[in-house]
Amino acid sequence: MRISDVARHAGVSPSTVSYVLSGKRSISDSTRRRVLDSIETLGYRPHAGARSLASRRSNVIALVIPLREDVHVPVAMRFAVSVVTAARAHDHDVLLLTQGEGPEGLHRVASSAMVDGVIVMDVETEDARVPVLRSLDLPSVLIGVPADTEGLTCVDLDFAAAGAACVHHLADLGHEDIAFVGQPPSVYDRRTGFAERTVSGFEAAARERGVRAALHPCASGEARALAEELLRRDRVPTGLIVHNEPSVVPLLDAFADAGRTPPDLSVVAIGPLPPGSPDLTRVDLPAEEVGARAVGLLMDKIDGPGGAGVTLLEPRLVRGGSTAHRPGPTVSL
Amino acid sequence: MRISDVARHAGVSPSTVSYVLSGKRSISDSTRRRVLDSIETLGYRPHAGARSLASRRSNVIALVIPLREDVHVPVAMRFAVSVVTAARAHDHDVLLLTQGEGPEGLHRVASSAMVDGVIVMDVETEDARVPVLRSLDLPSVLIGVPADTEGLTCVDLDFAAAGAACVHHLADLGHEDIAFVGQPPSVYDRRTGFAERTVSGFEAAARERGVRAALHPCASGEARALAEELLRRDRVPTGLIVHNEPSVVPLLDAFADAGRTPPDLSVVAIGPLPPGSPDLTRVDLPAEEVGARAVGLLMDKIDGPGGAGVTLLEPRLVRGGSTAHRPGPTVSL
DNA sequence: CGGATCCGTCGAAGCGCTTCGACGGAGCCT
DNA sequence: AGGCTCCGTCGAAGCGCTTCGACGGATCCG
Incomplete structure (x- = not known):
């Protein structure tokens, strides 16, 4: 099944078929229709290799x-x-x-x-x-x-803006102690752009709003331990920004077990959430x-x-x- | 940069270069070395489209x-x-x-x-x-x-064997009440092969060993709720088979909160575990x-x-x- | 020592497509 | 009416590779 088969079937030359397909030269309506019909009837598909060789495009x-x-x-x-x-x-x-x-x-x-x-x-x-x-x-x-x-x-x-938006939202709600639960430490160690930028947006906004704010990287599986540590503090944070998808639910659970739920505790998640997640305030990652x-x-x-x-x-x-x-x-x- | 450039540089014909590359005809050692040197020196790579056109193989x-x-x-x-x-x-x-x-x-x-x-x-x-x-x-x-x-x-x-192996392991350890925490319900609904086969292996082995056994599909994020339900039962299962990776840690946490850890509770996980998971008995998914x-x-x-x-x-x-x-x-x- | 054999290499013919230049015919202008 | 232009189509020349048959030269055998 080659372009010449289509051409013969439609009564035109191979180059005409090619031009119908690529639209690089004008083709009369009647011819175009005939060619397209033949293509359909024969189930023709251009050979990808031949195409890329001739056109210097692989698609x-x-x-x-x-x-x-x-x-x-x-x-x-x-x-x-x-x-x-x-x-x-x-x-x-x-x-x-x-x-x-x-x-x-x-x-x-x-x-x-x-x-x-x-x-x-x-x-x-x-x-x-x-x-x-x-x-x-x-x-x-x-x-x-x-x-x-x-x-x-x-x-x-714009992760910096995302980090900042979370702070502003929490500050607007009256929170003065905010914990940022971040990615696993290794992500910061290798200086991953999105993680760094989120934190810098978070820190800048926290300074601007004058809220207490601290960063807590969180390795996979350690969410609950981190929550428990936060709960033992003198000033337990009332606002949580979670930039660590798999930790969201364990954190919420752990705080809930300690009796902390909205409005005493407010949580903003950054990133897409797994289907079936609770109804959270979040910054969506499109x-x-x-x-x-x-x-x-x-x-x-x-x-x-x-x-x-x-x-x-x-x-x-x-x-x-x-x-x-x-x-x-x-x-x- | 084409095959003919390499050929000229090595003082051979293009077909010889091609045969060096494909190994489809014997080439003298000296020629082969010369050609490979030229390829290296010039940094030549065959054009994928041309190759697939001529050889009818796209690789x-x-x-x-x-x-x-x-x-x-x-x-x-x-x-x-x-x-x-x-x-x-x-x-x-x-x-x-x-x-x-x-x-x-x-x-x-x-x-x-x-x-x-x-x-x-x-x-x-x-x-x-x-x-x-x-x-x-x-x-x-x-x-x-x-x-x-x-x-x-x-x-x-062999998921059936995996499901069975878990039962046998738990039964060997003396467990008589086993709960199988499975995939989200929708996975069973669309009759995904691996999930069905695991369950059938599990059920067959449970019958064979005469242990009490029940299947509990588990949607994402519902692990803790399921654990709490199991804990409210008359006969709380002492053996858990978890075929649902993201639920493993929440389940363990929930049972641990209720004071149930080995040897009172034994858990076998099926599938690969996230890095940093606790040291679990499991059936590895290679x-x-x-x-x-x-x-x-x-x-x-x-x-x-x-x-x-x-x-x-x-x-x-x-x-x-x-x-x-x-x-x-x-x-x- | 001559013919058959084999090994290593070459030349040329495509693989199926795109694209350039050419070309005939229709339509326009003066 | 003659010359232009423009439009739609065609033919042919590649794109860079693989592969087949051919062909010298060396090797082997009787």
Whole structure:
């Protein structure tokens, strides 16, 4: 089943079929319809290899996925799915690269013309892949923001704004002691961009509002222990910002066991929540939008000199049942 | 940078370079070395599209990933990573297909010669993709086992054996009341193979050993509630089999809060555990091996008529600190 | 010592598509 | 009415690789 079969069936030349498919030259309506009918009837699909050889376009993009131990996989996966979906909408497929191969994998897919561009996830502040990308002459978009963004195209949630929004929300409700339950320590150690930026937004806002605020990294499985430690303090925090999805429910449970629920305790979660989560006030992480934006920007770069720059998506604070106006001293003063 | 550049640099013909690369004809050692040197020096990589056009092989396989809400994503991801790693070891790349496109995606990548084969994850007992696969004349391997395996190649963990092994282990330790905490109800509703088979292995072994045994599906976030319900019963189960990764820690916490820890309570987990989990007795889910096996079988089918058939990997029960011989009545009788 | 054999290499013919230039015909202008 | 332009279509030349048959030269055998 080749293009010449379609051409014969429709009574035109192969080049005409190609132009119908690509739309790169005008074709009369009657011819177009005939050709499309033949394609449909015969169930024709262009041979991807032949196409990429002739057109120097593979219609495939690479997605470099992190998959470190400390990355919260479901979140990464939502990005991945949204990238695939968006790519398909632009008639592209997605080749999966894992970190395993390192930068070599990028070289390989780039210089064998396997992909038209690449999307890199989980970017660190000082990311080893960034120089490779710069040297590679391959259109690329980062999901995340490294320290030096010169010449790069980046997309991310505005995590600093997210961290700040949580503080403002809690401060508005009268909370003066806020604990920030963060990612596992290793995430901060390797200076992951999103985690750092969230914390800096949180700290800046806390200073601005004059609230007591402290950062508590939280490894997987230690949420309950952390909660118990917080509960033993002189001044138990009344506001909790949780930037650590799997710890949300254990934390809530632990505080509830100690009799602390809204309005005595207010909790804001940052990030997507598992289905069936309680109704929480949270800052949503629009993974779908980030993925779609990244693909859109990559497509711009693939056909034409799409501009570099950093796109930060505004966080959206959604009020749920886990935060409430704080009764007591603040109000009665 | 084309094959002819390499050929000129090495002083041979393009076909010789090709034969060096493919090994399909014998080449003298001196020539081979010269060619490989030139390739290295010039940093040559064959053009993937040209190669797939001429050789009718793309060196890419498709991976159909589920990504339903109720699938435990980290587990799915481990399969995916192991598939990618194994595929690279066979000099193949992996194209990511999500369920979004449905069977149409399979048609597309197959008939455009984009991939040499496909691996399908998260197979249901009655899976709609199976007939498509049968009709498609595309080498494929399923991770999971549908009801009718005629003509298919399937790989999976032997979940029935896993469920049984847990029962035997607990029964050997003297437990007579065993609760099986399972996947979310929806997983059973859509008759996911692995979940059904685990339960049937569990039930058969329980009958065989004459222990009291009951199945409790458990939706995400409801682990604690379930634990509390179990604790209110007349006969609180002393053995717990947990086939629901995210619920393990909350369950343990809840039972511990009620003062139940080994040896009064023994817990066996089925499946991979998050890093940093407590030291549990568990049946390991060898995701890495399953992925590698699937890829190996697919490669066999791609070059040559690799046999159909179902490969079940033996579960391995690893003793940890969460199970212990039960004191009390059983022993003193 | 001549013919059969084998090994290592080469040349050329595609693989199926895109795309450039060309070309005939219709429509426009003067 | 003649010359232009423009539109829709075609033919042919690649894109970079693999692979088949061919072909010298060395090796072996009788």
